[in-house]
Amino acid sequence: MKGDHGMVGFTLTCRSNLDGKSLLFHEDRMRLDSIIKKFLPREERFRELLLLDTQNLTRSGELFLAIARSTKLEDRRIKLVELKALEHEGDQITRQVFEALNRSFITPLDREDIRSIAVDLDDILDFLEGIARYLVIFHIDEAPEPLTRFAEILLEMIGQIDSVTRLIWDLGNERQVRDALVRISELENQGDDLFLTVIADLFRSDSGRNAMETMKWKEIYQNLEDACDSCKDFTHIIGNVVIKNA
Numbered sequence: 630m631k632g633d634h635g636m637v638g639f640t641l642t643c644r645s646n647l648d649g650k651s652l653l654f655h656e657d658r659m660r661l662d663s664i665i666k667k668f669l670p671r672e673e674r675f676r677e678l679l680l681l682d683t684q685n686l687t688r689s690g691e692l693f694l695a696i697a698r699s700t701k702l703e704d705r706r707i708k709l710v711e712l713k714a715l716e717h718e719g720d721q722i723t724r725q726v727f728e729a730l731n732r733s734f735i736t737p738l739d740r741e742d743i744r745s746i747a748v749d750l751d752d753i754l755d756f757l758e759g760i761a762r763y764l765v766i767f768h769i770d771e772a773p774e775p776l777t778r779f780a781e782i783l784l785e786m787i788g789q790i791d792s793v794t795r796l797i798w799d800l801g802n803e804r805q806v807r808d809a810l811v812r813i814s815e816l817e818n819q820g821d822d823l824f825l826t827v828i829a830d831l832f833r834s835d836s837g838r839n840a841m842e843t844m845k846w847k848e849i850y851q852n853l854e855d856a857c858d859s860c861k862d863f864t865h866i867i868g869n870v871v872i873k874n875a
Contacts, residue, residue, distance in 0.1 A: 693712065693784070786813050
């Protein structure tokens, strides 16, 4: 009987040890799973942030068009405050994208491509806010046709950028993405033609503008053209994304 008791005790001890090892293994497995999940690509998070960014940029483009069409300086001042708030919001979203990149070991798209997309969206919004600020600090209360046309071109380009940013996560959308990139390029060409025309008109001897007014408008139109170029830069980034993931 003593031998049996010893065998039972030995069995219970072994079982206890096995249960303990099993528990430790289970805990280690859970910790490993947690670590793996931390480094897996959070595609939804990046999609969500970039969608917020393009939505914010679209609102900014719409507000900028309203500023361009306005012929009241005070109205432009009020709308500039609203645009500055959207620009600040865009900065916060860009910061969140960078933080998400720093926390992710693996990303759904190339890390530098995601960073470049976020930076370019931020640059476009900075241009809009900067041009609106020029209109206010230069005390401009007119809305010439080239100014409003530039604002319309930019808003359409931003709309295409928003569409592309929604589509790039699915390789099945490649054709739609390429069509949108072509449209952005066409709009950028329209911006180039408009810029050359308006600059030529500004420096005509019979333009009726003094030198100071001419320089003010040249600065505004140069920044509008640069904003269009920044939208075109977006197509280069997305083109790289399409090639890498084809």
